[in-house]
Amino acid sequence: MTSNSHLERILERGEFAVTSECGPPRGADPEVIRKKGGLLKGYVDAVNVTDNQTSVVRMSSFASCILLKEMGFDPILQMVCRDRNRISLQSDILGAAALGINNILCLTGDHQKFGDHSTAKNVFDMDSIQLIQTVKWMRDDGKFLGGEELKGVPKLFIGAAANPFADPFEIRVPRLAKKVTAGVQFIQTQCIYNMDKFDQWMAMVRDRGLHERVHILAGVTPFKSVGMARYMKNMVPGMDVPDEYIERLKGVDKENQAGEGIKICVESIQRLRTIEGVHGVHIMAIEWEEKVPEIVKQVGLHPRPSA
Amino acid sequence: MIVANRKPLDEIEEMIKGYQKIILVGCNECVTVCAVGGEKEVGILASELKLSRKKDGKEIEIKEVVLERQCDHEYIEQLRPFVDEYEAILSMACGAGIQFVAEKYRGKPVLPAVNTSFLGVTEEQGIWVERCQGCGNCVLDRTGGICPIARCSKSLLNGPCGGSTDGKCEIDKEIDCGWQLIIDRLKELGQLDRYEEITPVKDWTTSRDGGPRKRVREDLKL
Ligand code: SF4
Ligand code: SF4
Numbered sequence: 252m253t254s255n256s257h258l259e260r261i262l263e264r265g266e267f268a269v270t271s272e273c274g275p276p277r278g279a280d281p282e283v284i285r286k287k288g289g290l291l292k293g294y295v296d297a298v299n300v301t302d303n304q305t306s307v308v309r310m311s312s313f314a315s316c317i318l319l320k321e322m323g324f325d326p327i328l329q330m331v332c333r334d335r336n337r338i339s340l341q342s343d344i345l346g347a348a349a350l351g352i353n354n355i356l357c358l359t360g361d362h363q364k365f366g367d368h369s370t371a372k373n374v375f376d377m378d379s380i381q382l383i384q385t386v387k388w389m390r391d392d393g394k395f396l397g398g399e400e401l402k403g404v405p406k407l408f409i410g411a412a413a414n415p416f417a418d419p420f421e422i423r424v425p426r427l428a429k430k431v432t433a434g435v436q437f438i439q440t441q442c443i444y445n446m447d448k449f450d451q452w453m454a455m456v457r458d459r460g461l462h463e464r465v466h467i468l469a470g471v472t473p474f475k476s477v478g479m480a481r482y483m484k485n486m487v488p489g490m491d492v493p494d495e496y497i498e499r500l501k502g503v504d505k506e507n508q509a510g511e512g513i514k515i516c517v518e519s520i521q522r523l524r525t526i527e528g529v530h531g532v533h534i535m536a537i538e539w540e541e542k543v544p545e546i547v548k549q550v551g552l553h554p555r556p557s558a
Numbered sequence: 559m560i561v562a563n564r565k566p567l568d569e570i571e572e573m574i575k576g577y578q579k580i581i582l583v584g585c586n587e588c589v590t591v592c593a594v595g596g597e598k599e600v601g602i603l604a605s606e607l608k609l610s611r612k613k614d615g616k617e618i619e620i621k622e623v624v625l626e627r628q629c630d631h632e633y634i635e636q637l638r639p640f641v642d643e644y645e646a647i648l649s650m651a652c653g654a655g656i657q658f659v660a661e662k663y664r665g666k667p668v669l670p671a672v673n674t675s676f677l678g679v680t681e682e683q684g685i686w687v688e689r690c691q692g693c694g695n696c697v698l699d700r701t702g703g704i705c706p707i708a709r710c711s712k713s714l715l716n717g718p719c720g721g722s723t724d725g726k727c728e729i730d731k732e733i734d735c736g737w738q739l740i741i742d743r744l745k746e747l748g749q750l751d752r753y754e755e756i757t758p759v760k761d762w763t764t765s766r767d768g769g770p771r772k773r774v775r776e777d778l779k780l
Contacts, residue, residue: 333712337759359719362711364729373712380716381759396759414720419741422718425754429716433756441720488723 253390253436256353256408257325258297261531261556262437262466267524268531269552270327270439270468271543272299273319275310284310284318290540292322294547296555297354299439299533302329306366313343316352327410328352331360336376337385337396344386348405356410356439357382380433383411387434409434413467414441415452416491424455431465438465439533442472442483445491446522453526462528469523472535473542474512477501513542517549524550559588559679560652561686562595562672567606570648573669574607577645578617581637582607582671583659584624585651592686594672595650597624603650603671628655634662641666677708694764694771700752702743709736715757 252259261268271291276283291298298319302312316326328347330340344355359379363371377385385396386409393404411430417423427438443449449469456462474480477500484492496515503511520532532552536542547553574580582604590596604620611618621644625633628651637647637659646667649656653674660668676688691708697715698705707713711729718737721728725738744750762768 359712359714361721362729375712375714376762377759378712378714378716379719380756384756384758412720417718417720418722418724418735419718419738421745421750422741422753426718429754429756432754488721488728 254353254406254408255351256297257558258327258354259408259436260558261296265530266556267552268297268466268468269295269547269555270297270299270531270533271295271540272301272533272535272537273315273540274301274304274537275312275315277307277309279310281318284315285322287540288319288322288324291543292324294544294553294555295534296531297325297327299327299329299356302331302358302360303334303366304361306333306361306363306368306371308367313347313352316347317350320351325354326352327354327356329356329358330382331358332375332377332379332382333360333363333373336374340377340382341385341389341395344389344405344407345401345403348407349403353406354408354410355386356412357386357435358412379411380429383409383430383433383435391434408436410437410439411435412441413438414489415443415449416441416445417489423452424459424461427456427461427465428459431461435465437468437530439468440470441489442470442535443519443523444483444496445493446519448491449523450526453528457528466530467528468531468533469520469526469529470533470535471516471519471523472537473516473539473546474500474508475539476505476508476512479512513546513549516546520546520550520552559591559677560654560674561592561676561678561688562589562652562674564594564599564603564650564672565670567610570603570669570671571607571610574618574646574648579619579621579644581621581623581641581644581647583628583637583647583649583651584622585628585649585655586624586626587629587651589651589655589672591680593684595652600624600650625651628652629658631662634659637663692765693760693762694768695761697757700755700757701740702747702749704736704740704743706736706740709734709739711736715760 273287300312300315303309312329316328319326357379363369363373386407390404393401413427480497480500483490500508500511523529534543582600584595584600600622604622627633641663648669648671649659650671656670677690678686678688681687688708690705693707706715710717711727718735722735722738725735727733727735
């Protein structure tokens with residue numbers, strides 16, 4: 252064990268992990284986080300807290316993680332490279348560890364162009380791979396990037412994202428390999444809808460033995476409606492939604508589409524569980540957190556191990 | 559070359575609204591090549607300014623000059639004989655040239671007529687694109703001759719990010735993803751294996767982060 256992470260413990264024991272996501276509010280009200288947390292409590296092993304996702308300003312991931320920690324969660328601090336340089340990133344890593352945050356998810360971050368402050372100056376002093384290296388260096392070598400010794404190392408379980416469907420095709424697996432070399436311990440993937448393609452990606456991952464060096468948590472997102480499925484297919488970059496799902500959702504009445512979406516999600520998780528090298532599932536149900544318990548129960552992953 | 563853009567006419571007019579006699583000075587180097595501040599553009603801007611003053615029933619005297627360069631003392635000196643006859647200098651050179659003129663003629667307001675934008679190339683007739691950000695520590699040998707600092711919207715040294723789609727950058731479908739270009743070129747060169755080398759965090763002291771930069775060649779100093 253490299254940390255006190257509950258998630259790490261579960262994965263190291265070889266149990267199938269369940270994680271989910273919590274988006275902080277656009278304001279200072281802590282109740283929003285507590286309410287979302289309340290919906291997920293007991294159904295997941297760890298919760299990701301997004302860091303100003305899509306460059307829209309929200310309550311900080313750090314503060315929201317602490318609110319969840321107070322509720323007994325094992326939060327995963329998402330950290331993007333867009334807004335902070337190496338001084339600030341290292342400082343937040345130390346602060347998070349001091350306050351008992353055990354997991355970090357290292358991301359590049361969306362460009363500020365998409366957000367509500369598109370005239371901002373961005374930082375990108377480092378990228379996600381260098382951030383993984385940095386956390387590992389601080390934890391395992393006990394040093395700052397600048398070379399000085401740390402007094403008290405941050406015991407963090409290190410995660411990152413991967414998109415099995417991303418362009419360019421040639422580097423889909425090499426990019427994961429780079430993250431593994433940098434020191435990543437768990438990966439949460441982009442939402443998976445195209446199972447055949449994901450199967451192919453996993454086969455390539457296994458060919459290089461990467462599945463034995465990193466825990467892969469397969470990402471899923473339930474469709475709320477056929478409209479959402481179409482939007483994901485056409486508007487979200489790097490998202491691969493096969494037509495069969497759109498047809499299937501179109502085939503049911505409007506009021507039953509959400510239920511059908513949940514059914515599709517449950518079937519997906521059942522299939523993902525059978526794939527060698529998939530060690531868990533990451534359920535992203537943004538602003539639909541109340542459905543996570545239902546999904547977890549239906550796939551037979553409830554109750555969650557307590558320690 | 560250094561690529562710039564002409565400022566909008568009303569912004570320039572606002573800058574010079576208190577003056578009746580100005581020098582409009584172009585430059586024969588980069589801004590001529592990118593068609594923003596050479597002889598032709600100096601002529602056009604002078605006519606536009608005069609015409610617009612005339613419409614308001616006012617006048618302006620403009621002395622049109624084009625210097626060989628505005629980034630060398632000897633050429634800027636050519637303004638000296640008549641500079642005192644004018645109230646202000648409006649320059650169409652890059653930001654470096656404009657500042658050098660201002661340093662020399664401290665008593666005169668020196669105003670920018672262009673927005674200096676980037677170090678780039680003429681991709682096609684009438685199209686200029688950015689290629690370098692002068693980071694001071696070139697990595698092109700490792701990236702297939704394509705700059706990750708200037709051509710990736712996030713200056714990633716271990717790209718691409720998750721937003722790369724069909725060869726385009728997440729910020730704009732019209733902008734090529736720099737990392738797709740790097741990977742394509744590494745493939746062409748038979749060096750795709752280099753992709754898996756991790757580039758560590760960059761030392762930015764040679765870039766603007768190290769403060770204003772200076773280069774001295776002792777052997778060339780007088
Ligand atoms: S690596 Fe630096 S010097 Fe080389 S092209 Fe890019 S910005 Fe310019
Ligand atoms: S899409 Fe490509 S060019 Fe744009 S930020 Fe990502 S890696 Fe850089």
